[in-house]
Amino acid sequence: MSGGGTRVMDYESQGPRHIAIIMDGNGRWAARKGLPPSSGHKAGVERIRDLIEACKERHVEVLTLFAFSSENWQRPPKEVELLMSLFNSYLRKEARRMQEQGVRLRVIGRRDRFSARLQRAIAEAEDITREGTSGTLVIAADYGGQWDIAQAAKTLAEEVAAGKRSPDSIDEEALSQHVQLADLPPVDLLIRSSGEQRISNFTLWQCAYSEFYFTDTLWPDFGEAELDMALEAYRLRDRRFGGRNQVGLEVRA
Numbered sequence: 001m002s003g004g005g006t007r008v009m010d011y012e013s014q015g016p017r018h019i020a021i022i023m024d025g026n027g028r029w030a031a032r033k034g035l036p037p038s039s040g041h042k043a044g045v046e047r048i049r050d051l052i053e054a055c056k057e058r059h060v061e062v063l064t065l066f067a068f069s070s071e072n073w074q075r076p077p078k079e080v081e082l083l084m085s086l087f088n089s090y091l092r093k094e095a096r097r098m099q100e101q102g103v104r105l106r107v108i109g110r111r112d113r114f115s116a117r118l119q120r121a122i123a124e125a126e127d128i129t130r131e132g133t134s135g136t137l138v139i140a141a142d143y144g145g146q147w148d149i150a151q152a153a154k155t156l157a158e159e160v161a162a163g164k165r166s167p168d169s170i171d172e173e174a175l176s177q178h179v180q181l182a183d184l185p186p187v188d189l190l191i192r193s194s195g196e197q198r199i200s201n202f203t204l205w206q207c208a209y210s211e212f213y214f215t216d217t218l219w220p221d222f223g224e225a226e227l228d229m230a231l232e233a234y235r236l237r238d239r240r241f242g243g244r245n246q247v248g249l250e251v252r253a
Contacts, residue, residue: 001056001063001103001135014235016188018062019055020203020210023047025194025218032218038082043220045086049094052103052137054224058231062136062184066202070110070144084114087141088121095125102134108180109143136184143180145204152178152205179205186210189234193219193226211237 023044030040048065055063068083075083098105107122114122122141155178159165165174176182187203187210195216199207213230215222 001052001060001137015058015231016060016211016234017185018064018187019060019189019191020064020066020187020207021051022066022190022192022196022200022202023219023222024192024196026220028194029218029220037079040220041082041086045090047220047222048090049097050223051227052098052101052135054227056101056103056135058227060135062138062181064138064140064181064187064203066140066143066200068109068141068143069201070142070147071201073113073142084118087139088118091121091125095128098125098129098132098137102132103129104132104136105129106136106138107141108138108148109141110147111142113142138181138184140202144201145199146201148180148203149175149205176205181206189213189230191215191230193217193222209239211239 026040026044027037028040029043030037033039052063067087072083073080095105105125105128107126111119111122152175156165156170156174160167160170181203186208187206190199190203190207190210191213192199193215195214197214199212211234213233215226215230217226
């Protein structure tokens with residue numbers, strides 16, 4: 001999220017424009033402290049507020065957070081109910097704060113499986129923050145990368161059936177215009193906390209050329225220091241996007 005603040009390292013010119021995070025480890029964090037899982041989820045939500053400000057200071061334009069996956073409906077009903085309650089509470093409490101910060105909120109994923117109350121909270125929070133120009137916070141809720149791509153393919157198929165496009169016009173560019181976040185920069189850096197090393201059906205299309213960073217830090221403990229470690233690792237990567245440097249490619253007779 002681009003915005004005020006300066007750092008010793010030049011993140012504006014060398015840092016990622018778009019960071020996506022799989023916020024993992026709330027339950028384990030709570031278990032290690034002898035607390036119920038609900039305490040871990042609540043601590044994880046509190047971490048988001050600090051991270052938004054940290055990203056603004058480091059000139060990150062977009063922060064996308066994986067809050068609730070399509071597969072998370074399979075969790076125990078009481079845990080799902082808690083997560084929905086926390087999501088609703090977060091939207092109600094933080095929308096005005098984000099408005100004051102100039103941060104625009106977007107929620108991606110299915111909404112039809114949410115309660116009417118939560119759907120209203122999402123719409124209201126997006127409306128309150130829609131004029132934000134200091135950065136974008138994206139919350140992925142009831143979201144899956146495969147669902148995202150399938151929905152884009154379905155839209156293109158409907159356009160073909162309606163005579164609005166030909167099958168030959170469907171290519172990578174056409175599909176990229178119909179997936180979620182099509183109007184935002186692609187994900188430069190994908191971070192996952194808690195030590196797991198998989199992307200769990202998250203932003204599959206948008207992360208085609210992302211750099212991945214995995215940390216053992218559990219999400220409620222992921223602070224500015226951990227963010228800076230991820231950013232420093234990103235800055236040291238050689239991003240070639242399928243190409244190759246010329247170094248070492250000289251042909252010798």
